[in-house]
Amino acid sequence: MARPRVYEGGCLCGAIRFEATGPIPKPHSCSCRMCQRHSGALTAIWVELPADRVRWTGSGGEPASYRSSKVSSRAFCPACGSSLGAIDDDPVVALLLGAFDKAHYKEFAPGSHSYVTPRPKWWKVHIAI
Template sequence: MARTYTGGCLCGHIRFAAEGPPLRPHTCSCTMCQHHSGALTLHWVEFPADKVTWSTRPSTWRSSDYLSRSFCPKCGSTVGAIDDKPVVALVLGSFDSANRKELAPAYHSYVGKRPKWMPR
């Protein structure tokens, strides 16, 4: 049986459940992720869209020609990105239990955008 991962936004208006295994856990330091989150590096975990259920569907903003960033309309918390492909990328900080080994990032996208003073 596949593991279920739960999480949500800061105020609790949005809750999700994602059925594993997680796909492509990674970190990203691109400018879009930095602006979306307010953080220098964002941790992502992807799941097939049909394996993610929402208590309330998040609001979205179209950030590129292939995906929309998602967030809570009440508290503004970043919750992820919804790709045009059948993939939902969730930010690791929104998980109830982010300390699971299988959620550890396997690679880093746009590493060159990290500040030079930031430790690797």
């Protein structure tokens, strides 16, 4: 039996690091105002994993978090401020694609897009299916 693939990533300063054990089941993008404000981008691209498949490995330990809704907290590095993802109550950890060491563009192509309406009208959303 093949061993599951482990993906690594972290924040800008390197204090917060993670290992995410695949497979990656739900890559998706979102343009809601909360994702826009959290990421500083018009769209955030996420991969969601069960919390037991994400391990925080850096010298900074677990990321800081901000309770952003009734069911989720946004995760970030307290030292450099990098957005890392969201820690949901499910327990699910959603990691931002940009926080991975390698972009994995082909593997993590979003299969869905949430909240298309808040995006600028000039931005055409294209989802690879």
